[in-house]
Every structure is written in structure tokens, then in C-alpha cells.
Amino acid sequence: MPLDYWIFDPSTCQFPKPRVPILPSTFDYSVSSNEKSAFPDIGFRHFSRGRYALGEAFRLAGVGQHGALLAPAYHCVTMLDPALALGAPVLLYSLKPDLMPDLHSLDQIYAESTVPVKALLATHFFGLVRDFSRLKQWADDKGIVLVEDCSHVLFTERYRACGAGLYGKFIASSPYKFFPCTDGGLLAAQDAHFLDGVKTESAGLLCELRGIKSTIEKSRLPKLSKNDLEQIDRRLDSLVFDSLKPGVDQRIERSAQSIQYSPASATTASLLSSRWLTSHSSATNNLSRRQENYRRWVTALSDVPNCHVLYPEIPAHAAPYMFPLYLNYPTPHFYWLKLLGLPVWRWDEMVVSDCAVAEDYRLHLLHLPCHQSLSEDEMGWMVAVVRKTLALPVVGVQ
Template identity: 30%
Template sequence: MLDAPFTQPKSPVFGWASLGGATAHAPGVQQLPQRRLTTSGRAAILQALRQMKLPTGSAVLLPSYHCPTMVAPVLVAGLEPRYYGLDAQGLPLLPESPGAEVRAVLVPQLFGIARSLAPVRAWCDRHGVSLIEDCAHCLFGQAGERPVGAWGDWATASLTKFMPVPEAGLLASAAHSLQAWQPAGRGALAECKAALDTLELASRFRRLRGLNTVLNALFALKNRGRSVSAPRARTAPPAPSAEQLMRGCDMARVDSAPLRLSAALVELPQGRLLQRRQALFRRYGQGLQGLQGARPLFADAGTPLAPYVFPLWVDEPEPVYRALHALNAPVFRWDQLWPGTPADLPGDQGPLWSRHVLQLLCHQDLDDAEVERLIALLRRLIQPPRENP
């Protein structure tokens, strides 16, 4: 069973369980005074850059350890990406003299582990640089002296990582009024398709007890005649070009209006979301404790309020990640860095993390049995049993 492909969803899925649980009043980006939905986290980053009205030729500082969707909005905005390193806690190693052309810096709250950005805020104020607090991994939490998202001039979030929505991002601010923009309308057809896709996904993963059988039969009729390719072993892709990364970031819908369905679903109760993610984070920590050849990236992180992933450092990551990737396990890593990202910044942990840090998903709709199987598989791959002499 350990070598069977994983079948669990990689992000939250709507179901009856989404409707239950207490309504949480947790600190986070959704509680900031100025908020506006977008289609995605990358659309929110682009809109944050547009809010600044930066002059042509301005540069934006980005972390050397990143997802390509952090870089693509900077290029679409016509700005120049530059890079800073990260220390062992994932906090920025910012230059003493950034240069007059540096007008903004994007700082992520990584893995859902909220950190105080007081030194970053002071650096930005000293140099006249705008701060985008990227909360794609960290929708909820207290980041030291402030709620997460409140350190930035703007905060951006990716709601699909935390809620069962077909698409949604968020631009918010505790410091500035958001200047209005006019997104392109979606129309009734897009709304209907999103609703059907949400129901199809829910019934496929058996999340609508009492309706699953009927809905699956109806969707089977809808999809009849479509070719379904047999599952194939997944292989890690080669290093992509900048053009391939830009295509993969799907920037085509960044100027579209968010779906009404998404706007409704982001208002669902969040108590189960918080409790379940905390429980999975703790379970990973317990199940992987004492493993030779791997360790939690942050031994003192405690249990975050709403973790996105459990970051695991693996000493020899390549065979482990290849095996997990081939089985479609709920694990990924940020190993597709944008071409031109420096690998020799002083003290920078980014290049090491892009290879050695595996991100184990913690979303609330993962099945306990699959999580236990992932833990067992990781233990076998990282620390195989010794053969008897």
C-alpha cells in the first residue's frame, strides 16, 4: 500500500464538513480594515504593485527562495525583479543601501508560520520602500506585535490554499485605502461552470454524503465520450525557462473579477479549518520525530494557528522527492526558481531550501489514513530499515 499512488486532493474541497464548525475570530489578513477579493494571490500582488504607481525602471526586491508566482506579477507590471537572501528563520537579509531604484520589497510569511516583521518595517521606513507582506502561506496568525498582514503597506493572500473555493485571492491593507480598479466581468457561464466544477470535485472525493452517487452518475454522463488517459508515473520536470514559468503562472485572468461563488464560500465557518490544520501539523511532528536524515526546518516553531505546510529538511532529498513526486504525494518543494536568481548571496539559505526543504501539506480535507501513509513512506525513504547481517 505504501507504493500506491496518493489520491487525496492537493487543496481544500467543498463538502458538508465545510458548512460546520464554529466561526473563528482569528487574527489575519481577512480582518484588515481595507480588503478586496481578486482571482488569485498573484493577481493580488500585481494589484498591490499597481496601487504604488511606481515609475518606469523601478526595482522590486524578492526572496531568493520563491514560487514563480511571486516573480511573474513584477514582470507583468513592467518592473525589475531583484533578490535578497533569507536567514535561517526565513527572514530577509536586506541590503544596507538598496539604491534609489528599489521602490518595493515583497516579504513572504513562509509555511504558515507567522513571524514579526518589525526589522523589515523599520528598514522600509528608513529607505522609503513599500512593503508587500505576502501571506499566501499565512492567512491567519499573530506575527509578533501585529496580526499577520498588518506589517505591510499591502498584504496579499491566496485563499484557495485555505478555503474550498474554485479561485480567490485577497489584497488588503492596514495602512492605506485601496484605490478602485475595474476588473473584467465574468458572466453567468463562468459562474455556472465554477459551481458545477465545485460540485464535481466534491462528489468525486465523496464529500457530499447522500448526494455523491447521484452526482457522480450525472457527471459521468456529462463527461461521457471524453478520453481519459491512464494514470502515469509522475517524473520531475527539467528546469523550465522563464517563458515556461510565465505560462505556468497563468497571468491571463489577473484582471478578471472574482467569482461570486468564491465570494460566498470565503465566508464559510473557519473553526474546523484552524483545528484540523493544527492537528495535522502536530501529527507530522510526532510521526517524524527522531528520524535520522531529516528534521523539522524550525524546531521551535510550536504549532502555528493555521499552518499551510509542515516544512521538513531532508539531508539527501533527491531520491526521496522523486519517489514522492511519482506517487502524487501531498508534498512539494520550491525548486523552480526564476532564471537569474542568484545562488551566492552572503548567508542566504534560499538555494539550500529550494533543494532540501519538502513542504508537507496540512490542509483540512486531507484524510488521516493518507497522512499516516505519507509519514510511513517518508520514514522508509529517509531512514530505510537495516538489513540483518
């Protein structure tokens, strides 16, 4: 079934490479005995990316040509790609402003579906674990498999963020987003027998060597210095007086998965080196550094105009994946931030839906790094870039 997508093409913008790594780049070898958690009743399978773990979860749930997937309207396309690769109808449910599922929307979409709904995808956005107990009850009542998306959650074989993995029959996560790995996806199941018959293949020796090389190179990337901090005002002045070259926002229709999903990689296991890094990195330090950086963002932006923090407060046990910041005026602020080299993501390629929140957040909600590898100079530079850019007046644009 073809889907309508909004796609943002930034090719005319001439954005430079980010000046700071958006994902972890350095290895923290420190594992204490109290970090080693065992999940004896849970089964695990390793994949090269979380999207392929999701694909296997969808397949096991019965998603396909005759089985639909319910997915959140605010999404990265790789959350939907696995279902499209299976030839399945994808139905998007609405979200509330805090990105919790709208149960009324779920009821309506389920009632109107002409294809049996086989799976419901529920996402813990930005690493903040949510209470999906009502959602699980809703799915159980209708005989739908709940797939818990922990791709933004610190969830590995050894460590599970508090509250994660309690709701889904299947759980998918992306450890590489929390550790300096080349790759890494994980499929877990509440009962190990649910994964009987799930097989993956080794990536091979050459890929292992390339992965090690990539990890070493990533750890040696040049760091920012105080001199970079002093150049922000000069760069901003030049950008403000330059004519803005906005990207192209277009609407297209497609029925297949995006180029970010490779069917040839769907059954490839994660690299052994990636698994070693994940199992030998300190989850405790990871969590504490991320919380520290997240709260630094909150404090630094509390008085900044033209924006607001989506989640000003986070639980004490949270391991945030990214820092979500809402921009009042993506034009020009998003462009200026990108042109300054700020490492920032936003989900501007998204399926069109009736969800007002998804439609709004698509271009307005930024994902800023708060990972454990960030140095003091890097955090200081990013905070200064955002504060100075968003303080600039916006005239005649929306």
C-alpha cells in the same frame, strides 16, 4: 531585465497523480459568532488569485520599468511574475535558514541598485506569521512600500490570523489555499483609500457554474483506504529495484513572466461561489485541524533518518499552510515519494541568486499537506509513506 532561472523538468520521471488532495477538498459549514471579525479601516478587493492581487499592490507601489522590486531569494515564481509583467527589475535578497529576511543583504542590494527601489515583498512562509517590525522600519526609513505577502496565511475579509497584516501598506492573500474554493485572491490595504480606483471584473455566469461544478467534483474524489496502506511496502520494493529516471535540471534565461501568470486574468474578480465558501467555512475548525495535522507530522518524523523538520514548534495561534520537511537526499527520496503518489510540492523553478539558503532549499525542502480536509486514513497513509521511504538507505548519491 532578463533573469536566470533554475528549472526542474519532471517529464521523464513519469510521476503519477497525487493520491491525496494537496489542498482542501471538503466544505465545513460552521461559523460561530465569535469568528466574525470586522476590519473597518482596511480596504479589500477580490482577485482570482493572490498573484494578481500582488500585481496590483506592486503597481500601486510604483513598481515598473523605472521602479524595482525587492523580493525573497526563496520563492515561487508566481511571487515574481506580477513584477515581470510590469516590466520591472527584480532584486533578490537573502534569507536566513529560518526564512527570515537578512537585513545585511537588503542593505547591500539596496545600495547597489541602479534603479529606484519602490517595493519590498515580505512573505510569511508556510502560514507561520513572523515579526516584520524591523523590516517595516527599514522600508519606512528608505521610503519603500512594504507589501506583505500573506498567500500562505489564513487571511480573509472575515478572519485574520494573529499578527498578519500589521506591517504592509498592501497585503495580498490566497484564501483558496485554505478553503475548498476554485479560486480566490485578496488585496487589502491598511487604509481603504489606498485602493480607490482599483477595479476588477466579474468572471461571468459560465465561469461561476464551472466553479461550482469543480468544487462539487473535488469533494467527491475517492478516498484512500487501509488497503492502500498495506501496499506501500510492495510498491517501495519495486521502486528500489527499478532504475531511477531523474528529471532534467536546467538553467535558462527569460525576462517575461511564467506561463502561470495570465495578463488577461489580472483584473478578474474571484468567483462569488468561492467567496461564499470562504465566508461560510469555520476558521476555528480550519485552524485547529491544521495544527493537529502539523503536530502529527512533527511527532511522526522525529526519529526518521535522512531529514529534519524545518519548524518543529509552531505558535499556539498558527494556522499552518503546509508542513516543510528538509530532505538530506532528494535523489532518490524525492523521486520515490513522488512515484508513490505522495502529494508534495517544492519550489524547484526559481531565479538564480547568491542566497545559499534558497539554493539549498530549492531541491531539498518539501511542502507536505496538513490541511483540514485530510482524513485519518489519508494522514496515516502519508505518514507511513514518508517514514518508510526515508528509512531506506542511500548509497552512492548526494
